[in-house]
Amino acid sequence: NAGVTQTPKFQVLKTGQSMTLQCAQDMNHNSMYWYRQDPGMGLRLIYYSASEGTTDKGEVPNGYNVSRLNKREFSLRLESAAPSQTSVYFCASSGPGLRRAEAFFGQGTRLTVV
Amino acid sequence: AQTVTQSQPEMSVQEAETVTLSCTYDTSESDYYLFWYKQPPSRQMILVIRQEAYKQQNATENRFSVNFQKAAKSFSLKISDSQLGDAAMYFCAYRSAYAGGTSYGKLTFGQGTILTVHP
Numbered sequence: 001n002a003g004v005t006q007t008p009k010f011q012v013l014k015t016g017q018s019m020t021l022q023c024a025q026d027m028n029h030n031s032m033y034w035y036r037q038d039p040g041m042g043l044r045l046i047y048y049s050a051s052e053g054t055t056d057k058g059e060v061p062n063g064y065n066v067s068r069l070n071k072r073e074f075s076l077r078l079e080s081a082a083p084s085q086t087s088v089y090f091c092a093s094s095g096p097g098l099r100r101a102e103a104f105f106g107q108g109t110r111l112t113v114v
Numbered sequence: 115a116q117t118v119t120q121s122q123p124e125m126s127v128q129e130a131e132t133v134t135l136s137c138t139y140d141t142s143e144s145d146y147y148l149f150w151y152k153q154p155p156s157r158q159m160i161l162v163i164r165q166e167a168y169k170q171q172n173a174t175e176n177r178f179s180v181n182f183q184k185a186a187k188s189f190s191l192k193i194s195d196s197q198l199g200d201a202a203m204y205f206c207a208y209r210s211a212y213a214g215g216t217s218y219g220k221l222t223f224g225q226g227t228i229l230t231v232h233p
Binding site: 031033035040041042043044045048058088090092094102103105107108110 | 118120123149156157158159161164205207209219220221222223224225226
């Protein structure tokens with residue numbers, strides 16, 4: 001059981017380049033999330049998907065787009081990378097039954113934009 | 115909107131001793147979850163302990179326990195008999211218990227506390 005799988009683990013981009021971070025979960029979870037982690041700021045929500053076919057903005061959505069491809073996969077796209085997007089990115093998922101569900105995280109992607 | 119504050123950027127403890135990490139939060143909701151996550155150098159986010167706001171009893175998981183003060187909106191983590199493997203960044207997080215609206219299980223995190231364990 002792999003849980004939440006993110007790719008790639010590391011990436012260096014030049015300013016203006018684009019890339020897509022991939023995320024897949026095999027726990028049949030409805031909800032998926034993208035967070036970014038910056039020093040001194042904890043993790044902040046970029047976008048989330050409450051269920052297949054829906055996506056909504058989180059706290060820091062500017063410069064990002066997402067796609068909920070199916071129930072398993074939720075991708076994050078940077079159309080034109082900027083140095084301010086240098087960060088560690090986490091994908092997470094949570095299951096049905098909110099009273100008991102906890103968030104499961106991928107291993108993170110360290111992205112550097114130069 | 116909910117906020118979570120961890121006022122201790124760094125803490126240190128001697129191996130085998132006890133340390134307490136602080137967390138305060140602000141919310142107008144009455145039903146919610148609070149979590150402590152551990153992030154070792156591997157970057158993996160590991161759930162340490164969970165507290166449900168409607169439960170008055172403080173949660174415990176082996177050497178980890180919390181002091182949940184709902185009225186004061188305080189949620190501290192106590193690590194007993196500290197081990198070298200406890201060294202990590204620790205995050206406090208809040209999640210609404212309401213299934214409707216815009217909650218959908220979103221987590222609000224504190225800034226994190228780096229814990230160093232000295233042998």
